[in-house]
Amino acid sequence: MTNNYESPFSARYASDYMKSLFSAQTRIETWRRLWVELARAESELGLPITDAQVADLEAHITDVDFDYAAEKEKEFRHDVMAHIHAYGKVAPSAAGVIHLGATSCYVTDNADLVLYRDALLYIRGELLKVIANLCDFCEKHKDMPTLGYTHYQPAQLVTVGKRASLWLQDFVSDLDEIDFALKNVKFLGCRGTTGSEASFVELFDGDGDKINALNRKIADAFGFDEIFDVQGQTYPRKLDSRILNALSSIAQSAHKFATDMRLLQHDRQLFEPFAKTQVGSSAMPYKRNPMMCERVCSLSRYLMADALNAPMTVSVQWMERTLDDSANRRVSIPEGFLCADAVLRIVQKVTADIFVNTDVINKTVMTYLPFIATENLMMEGVKRGGNRQELHEIIRRCSMEAIAGMDKGESCNLLSMLADDENFPLTESEMTDVLNPSAYIGRCPDQVQAIVDKTRPLITDIDRENAEINI
Secondary structure: OOOOOOOOOHHHHOOOOHHHHHOOHHHHHHHHHHHHHHHHHHOOOOOOOHHHHHHHHHHHOOOOOOHHEEEEHHHOOOOOHHHHHHHHHHHHHOOOOOOOOHHHHHHHHHHHHHHHHHHHHHHHHHHHHHHHHHHHHHHHHHOEEEEEEEEEEEEEEEEEEHHHHEEEEEHHHHHHHHHHHHHHEEEOOOOOOOOOOOHHHOOOOHHHHHHHHHHHHHHOOOOOEEEEEOOOOOOOHHHHHHHHHHHHHHHHHHHHHHHHHHHHHHHOOEOOOOOOOOOOOOOOOOOOHHHHHHHHHHHHHHHHHHHOOOHHHHHHOOOOHHHHHHHHHHHHHHHHHHHHHOOOHHHHHOOOOEOOHHHHHHHHHHHHHHHHHHHHHHHHHHHHHOOOHHHHHHHHHHHHHHHHHHHOOOOHHHHHHHHHHOOOOOOOHHHHHOOOHHHHOOOOHHHHHHHHHHHHHHHHOOOOOOOOOOO
């Protein structure tokens, strides 16, 4: 423990990978890799930079002296210049060619693009684990009848797997959003202070082909197929909006899933995993609170709100650039990724081990099935010579009386009430024979199997180990 504030994402929630990816060490190492590739490309294209200088830079990518850089930043009031000097201190032979022709956003923005791309790829993998878990759960429970709810009021039957397929479909749509964002992560390149490449026109004596080759070489070194066609000093901030929207989409799906789980746990139908020694409440030892799903909802709300930062930043980018994006982006985008990572890690843990309380689900189904089956009972009564309108009125009247009794805590006695009516042509045992829950689930099993079969090809090659998390 220290006396300094530590983000809960670092202390409790996010993965080691994501914390490392957005660490100061990784960020500055990425800056240095960008300076290496700039020097290498300039050397190969004929500028007076030697192979030895490039090698000197390459040999000192990881030995970052943050204390020295902090001293220089106090002096210069400029973080990039501070790190240029810190890099030159450990690679003195190349100190005079670091950052040649570039502006600060060459390293800051291109490094962000590298980090965001890698973070999106990691999030994509974590999302696929959730999708894989839900595919298994949906398929396993595709035939199991359960009471459906509209407006959180009892409705026609569905199946446990069909309800979960709604969650699955949401998360698959999030995968589309992540892929769309990834497709639009392009490289900025080295375009100068206003995007005009004027400094490189000077360095390469107006040779546009060499300037294009410079940008292509650097982009290739970092694995980017595309470069933004035009830009100001920065890459288009619309990309940030797309990225945070994709992360927000995950949060929306996760919140919906976790809310459904919390409601169903209240009804004792489904339960999130609960450890043998877990404490549900410090004051009430009997409690089994849905702590993980509550945490998913809490973090998801943060992420959905965080995503609003990006469109507001996009809207105030004056001409070729303004600096009021910088401080906001340093917080909102890394924290957005760390939050999405945390949410997915918890959802993975829940979806890997949902407990299905079969006894309560079946009891709930049988409590409400007489109401759900009334249309079938009416049709059977007509087959036996009854008048459809007269039977409808009998069922309506008896149903209202049965519901009124249930509202007082009494058991459902609809069938016995119908059987007692001399004008209803079915006995209670005959009506009970009609009450097979599987006859009232429609095409739920087929629908579940269809979406699972469509989704499984996406998840054939993932690591489905679920890391321990501090919930």
